[in-house]
Amino acid sequence: RLDPPTLPPVANEFDARLAEWRRDLESALAGLYGDAADSVRDALVERARAADAERLPELVDLDRARNASPYWYQGRQRVGYMAYVDRFGGDLAGVRRRIPYLTELGIDTLHLLSLLEPRHGENDGGYAIRDYRRPDPRLGTVDDFHDLIADLRSNGISLCLDFVINHTSDDHAWARAAAAGSEYHRALYRTYPDRTEPDAWEATLPEVFPNLAPGSFTWNDEMDRWVWTTFREFQWDLDWSNPDVMLEVADLALGLANDGVEILRLDAIAFTWKRLGTNCQNQPEAHLIAQALRAVLAMAAPSTVLLAEAIVGPDDLVAYLGRHEHGSERRECELAYHNQLMVQGWSMVASGRADLARHAISRLADIPDRSTWFTYVRCHDDIGWAIDDADAAHVGLSGSGHREYLAAFYRGEFPQSFARGLPFGRNEETGDERTCGMTATLAGVTAALAADERGGAHDAGGLDRAIERILLLYGIAFGYGGIPIIYMGDELCQQDDTAWAGTPSQAGDSRWAHRPAFDDELAPLRHDPTTPTGRVWAGLRHLVETRTACLPLHDDGATVRMFDPGNRSVFAWHRSHPRFGDLVGLANVGDDTIDVVAHPELRPEAIDLLAPHDPRPWRIAPRQVRWISADADYATVPAPPSG
Numbered sequence: 001r002l003d004p005p006t007l008p009p010v011a012n013e014f015d016a017r018l019a020e021w022r023r024d025l026e027s028a029l030a031g032l033y034g035d036a037a038d039s040v041r042d043a044l045v046e047r048a049r050a051a052d053a054e055r056l057p058e059l060v061d062l063d064r065a066r067n068a069s070p071y072w073y074q075g076r077q078r079v080g081y082m083a084y085v086d087r088f089g090g091d092l093a094g095v096r097r098r099i100p101y102l103t104e105l106g107i108d109t110l111h112l113l114s115l116l117e118p119r120h121g122e123n124d125g126g127y128a129i130r131d132y133r134r135p136d137p138r139l140g141t142v143d144d145f146h147d148l149i150a151d152l153r154s155n156g157i158s159l160c161l162d163f164v165i166n167h168t169s170d171d172h173a174w175a176r177a178a179a180a181g182s183e184y185h186r187a188l189y190r191t192y193p194d195r196t197e198p199d200a201w202e203a204t205l206p207e208v209f210p211n212l213a214p215g216s217f218t219w220n221d222e223m224d225r226w227v228w229t230t231f232r233e234f235q236w237d238l239d240w241s242n243p244d245v246m247l248e249v250a251d252l253a254l255g256l257a258n259d260g261v262e263i264l265r266l267d268a269i270a271f272t273w274k275r276l277g278t279n280c281q282n283q284p285e286a287h288l289i290a291q292a293l294r295a296v297l298a299m300a301a302p303s304t305v306l307l308a309e310a311i312v313g314p315d316d317l318v319a320y321l322g323r324h325e326h327g328s329e330r331r332e333c334e335l336a337y338h339n340q341l342m343v344q345g346w347s348m349v350a351s352g353r354a355d356l357a358r359h360a361i362s363r364l365a366d367i368p369d370r371s372t373w374f375t376y377v378r379c380h381d382d383i384g385w386a387i388d389d390a391d392a393a394h395v396g397l398s399g400s401g402h403r404e405y406l407a408a409f410y411r412g413e414f415p416q417s418f419a420r421g422l423p424f425g426r427n428e429e430t431g432d433e434r435t436c437g438m439t440a441t442l443a444g445v446t447a448a449l450a451a452d453e454r455g456g457a458h459d460a461g462g463l464d465r466a467i468e469r470i471l472l473l474y475g476i477a478f479g480y481g482g483i484p485i486i487y488m489g490d491e492l493c494q495q496d497d498t499a500w501a502g503t504p505s506q507a508g509d510s511r512w513a514h515r516p517a518f519d520d521e522l523a524p525l526r527h528d529p530t531t532p533t534g535r536v537w538a539g540l541r542h543l544v545e546t547r548t549a550c551l552p553l554h555d556d557g558a559t560v561r562m563f564d565p566g567n568r569s570v571f572a573w574h575r576s577h578p579r580f581g582d583l584v585g586l587a588n589v590g591d592d593t594i595d596v597v598a599h600p601e602l603r604p605e606a607i608d609l610l611a612p613h614d615p616r617p618w619r620i621a622p623r624q625v626r627w628i629s630a631d632a633d634y635a636t637v638p639a640p641p642s643g
Helices: 013-053 057-068 085-089 092-097 099-105 142-154 173-179 196-202 243-259 284-300 314-321 339-351 355-362 389-394 399-410 439-443 445-449 460-480 510-514 523-527 532-548
Strands: 080-084 109-113 116-118 129-135 158-164 167-169 217-220 225-228 235-237 263-267 305-308 335-337 372-376 422-424 434-436 483-487 559-562 570-577 581-588 625-629
Touching (some): 080 085, 085 109, 092 099, 092 142, 099 532, 129 142, 129 243, 142 243, 167 173, 196 217, 196 225, 243 263, 243 284, 263 284, 284 314, 314 339, 339 355, 389 399, 399 434, 422 510, 434 510, 439 445, 460 483, 460 570, 460 581, 483 532
Parallel strands (some): 080 483, 129 167, 158 263, 305 335, 335 372
Antiparallel strands (some): 116 129, 217 225, 422 434, 581 625
């Protein structure tokens, strides 16, 4: 983790980047704004030029280093950590004090959730933004924010920040001006004088939060108008068909990039464009918005990349990385959450079968060489059971039936379920239900520790199996490729926050169960291998160290293919890198030991990098993950993790 080298200046750097990205910007704007595209382009270029001129010298040096190594985010050493600022460190200064903890874990990408100033009062966990240029004052000042970024950078850690672009809060300066009568600001939002248009839109709009916020429109007394509010009544949707929204949001993006944010997470990107008669999700123009923002940032701040928060079905997922129909590519987001890998992972450990996961993931198109995934097991949000009906039917399942099974299993209401999760957002009309809970709670730790309350003893075997499930899911996330993300608390085997229902600001939203504060009493146990915390910490550290030594886990040009290993209980994938060789991943989600021989890379000289002294790497115990390589030159075996 070295500071980026200071590179010699290049004449007319901005103009060189403008020449490279101008066509991307023009084609995106033409698709969005038609005849107005040229004037919008000129305004965006000038704003990018001004931002470039204001760039701090250390960020200019970082830009030059990243231009010399443009796919820095694809390296095998990258490991992420996701946390709320207040839950992790209390405030920004507290996060700075935890940087040694992050480096001990092996983190070089810190994803901080909802850091910017949110709406006063209820704010959807911080996703109703009041001010995009200041942190939440409860967390610290602008100077504290800049100090944190500088300290992270000096420790080789890139900051990823939420950038909410579908909506603002109803007390954002734009919304307040709109309510006060400003025509310019009112035009930034979608508002209507009566129910005629909202009713027409509602005919095809699904419910996002059917219990918390039914409907997609909210009446505003001050304006005497209906406001489009997809998520909550205090989150006003922006009207991206108005070019002024593009100009305003691009300004905000450039400002955050000049603060030193290296990854901007485009929150709810799939919802940005509205089209009558559709569900107003994943419209083609949503991709043009990402393309335009990508181009503008590349001109002024090339060391900042975009992460698509597109929690969508498998058929829509890869497009946010720029891969579209008939193999065409566009430069959109460099990163996207691999929602399918996460959902299918939990499906596998519940059902004990991997055939659905292998089929569903095999249908995903190859992603562009310039992009990669955020692979994760849990996050701050609920799990939506994105099981495609056709995928389920292919392996003899009912899509709706399997979704209902998973919801029941993870709320602990299915026979022999090990999970103790909570339901969220149940739609009584469709039967869809989402799931909340920390990884440890969903994997069975909570149930095992409370298995015999009358006798005071826990279920030791159940605890062993639960920890194996945690490490199996993370073993898939770390070995598949991309940037694996550890959700705060998972490394400590932390369970749900049980106080959420009694907290007025959280009651009614079960997602707060999996948003506990960092447990400072558990943290010291991470070095005690006799505790669940110590076992999970050691397992994750082993994954980090093994991954760092494994060259095939570079993502620049690598391909991933599912394959049938001859047993329904084994999730099997083959990574092939044009320069760094091959890696075969095997994960046994069943309860029986299995021998796998159905792949040409499983040669006699092959070793399991996670268990290099095992003489039979193709024999997989229940809930075991193997990373198998026959390319000794490209995959070295790290020393066993300490602690």
